[in-house]
Amino acid sequence: MTPYSLAFYVDVVTTGTVLGARPSDSPERVTQVLGAGFTENRSGACSLGRDYGLAEFFWDRAAAGDPWSGHHVTLQVHRLAHGGSRVVGEVVRARYGRFTPRLRFDKLRRLLERRGVPLVEVPEVPANAPYYRRFRQPGSGVEVSVIGTYGEYCTPDTLRVGDVYSIQAAAR
16 A cells, blocks of 8 residues: 555544545535535435545535535545545545555554554444444544454455455544
């Protein structure tokens, strides 16, 4: 993995932002930071998602016409195993370069620990155990989901045990 793509993941876990775009930011602010290269998904008038390939931002609101409230951002790291670096948005790729198909959790954890940024394991809900393990960064609140064992959505030809599946930051 290139050092630059590792730096991207370290930045997200440490800050809880994607290039400075926070999960609580408005759709307009996220577009200012990440550009207009997204697919928009709406569920009714009160739920909005913008898919930038690797990064997805989500908003909700109480009623149509109300302002959007940021809910969370998820890095769908597992998509790299299927779509390669092309799933990384233009702005992220311009800043961090090439991304490889897998992110090894042990490597990410070591880099974070060297910077004094710990990850603490969180008990997984029974429905997801033992297929996934979750780790939280106490300072940023970011959670990292890791493949715990092979199952329906994880086979040796796509992801391996110990690969990062996703990284999520919630609006605070």
